[in-house]
Amino acid sequence: MNNQNVFTLINPRTGNLAFKLLPFGDNSHFDHLQRNNFFSLIWVTKGKGKVKADFAEHHFEENSLLAFSPYQPFMLCVSEPIEGIAIHFHPDFYCIHMHQKEVSCSGVLFNNVYQPPFVKITDEASSTFKMVLDQMKTEIQNTDLAQYESLVSYLKIFLITASRLKNQQLEEMKSVPNSKEPFILQNLKDAIEDNFKTKHSAGNYADMLNISAKALAKISKNYFNKTLTDLIAERIIIEAKRELYMTNKTVKEIAYELGYDDEHYFSRFFKTNADVSPQLYRETVGFGKMAD
Template sequence: MSTQSVFTLVNPLTGHLAFKIFSFEDNRYFDHLQRNNYYTLIWIKQGNGKLKSDFSEYDFSENTLFAFSLYQPFMLSSNNISGVAIQFHPDFFCIHKHHSEIACNGVLFNNVYEPPFTRVDEVSAMAFDMLFEQMATEMQNQALAQYELLVSYLKIYLIKASRLKKEQNPILSTSITETKEPFILQSLKDSIENNFKVKHSPSDYAEHLNISAKALAKITKTHFNKTLTDLIAERIVIEAKRELYLTNKTVKEIAFELGYDDEYYFSRFFKNNADVSPQLFRETVGFGRSMN
């Protein structure tokens, strides 16, 4: 790679970050809690440490790829890490609008049921290195169709990373009959996906699954490393973010569709979980103005 280690494209319409790639030799970029209005991919090539993200804490080691969504909180604690990072705003590339092409939404990003990281094997490492080099070269070359070429490299990177995560987490792509995951966990996932707009309480799901609230709470904490309340809240917020970005519905309309009669209660709930108000999220992430 070039001796330069940071390459940034700024959206001329907003003045905000559009696309950025950089290499790092220490933890100074990530040693504080971050909630960004863009997507972040961090590949730890060397080193180890702890990740704090959402409501959980995880240990990590070398050859780990992290993927963080819009305003998803994260912080890395380590003294010896090095690697590369890619950051992109949804105005630059929208994973929702291109879901049929890359299918990373719900796998790499916005997956409340799996940890936000993937192990990188030797073959994938070679592919990621090559793509990063191609992006770095193109960032220095303001030629015809630079944007289109960068998006193409980014798409390939996201596709390869999503495939890798699916291979390592078969539950993302297979049915319960093909996995050893306990039936109750798959039933809980299905129940949350089908009912999060109307059922907001852990007791609702315990009743729906015919299991005691205490037993369900223990299973959820053990397997997902977060409480059922957190799991439900994350799922609601992800849907709210999606609606705020992809539609021009009012906050009141979105709140109502998600089962909240009180717009102001919903706005407080969103801010408590996303650390930003629905209005500010829409202003910083935008809606329907994606460049692609």
């Protein structure tokens, strides 16, 4: 892909990538494990394959929008050549946590441990995306006043469109006969959301739901495509990342709030799952945004 089609903004204060539009005509950007310090939205307009993300693998088709958070591990393995465009943005450029009420994409597009990390794009959404991307390309070349604010406005439209679409598709899936997830699954999700800060083992949840650990493990693997232990770990890491980014709390304080008395054990757990230490995550992604 010709580099002149790539549009990049660098944060002058940190030297880090702030915002980037990356058209791609093959899989060379994503055929190896990615662990980036920014958010990625990858719109695959042609081709198909599978995405390996965190602890699971999922198949994707053309016209899928894949969404990944900072330091979320992922790679694409294609069965048909892919084309499309990627949007990368650093949390310093636009923080989805701080603006959750505006765009509602955390827990839907990003940071949803229970769903595949993509949404199927409709013709209507495709038209919106194309229009927004054209505006972004024009704006990123315009160094006039308020360029940043204008780009953020277009990014919001993109995120809101994608989040609404994913919510709509999740609702439709629930209403289709025979695709209904077992009742125990919703109970498991609720149990993890309510208890992940204090209960870290798969056995805890089996006891809580009055089901054998083996049966619960099978349900988790069948429906989430990942083990229950991985599911719990992923949920803890998402919360830890949020706290590291959003607050000035020390790593020790965050560890304690997530049920870990030993800060060093927690740091090792974080590094094993995020492939980066809590300190380095904070240095490269940012922190203390709510303290201003």
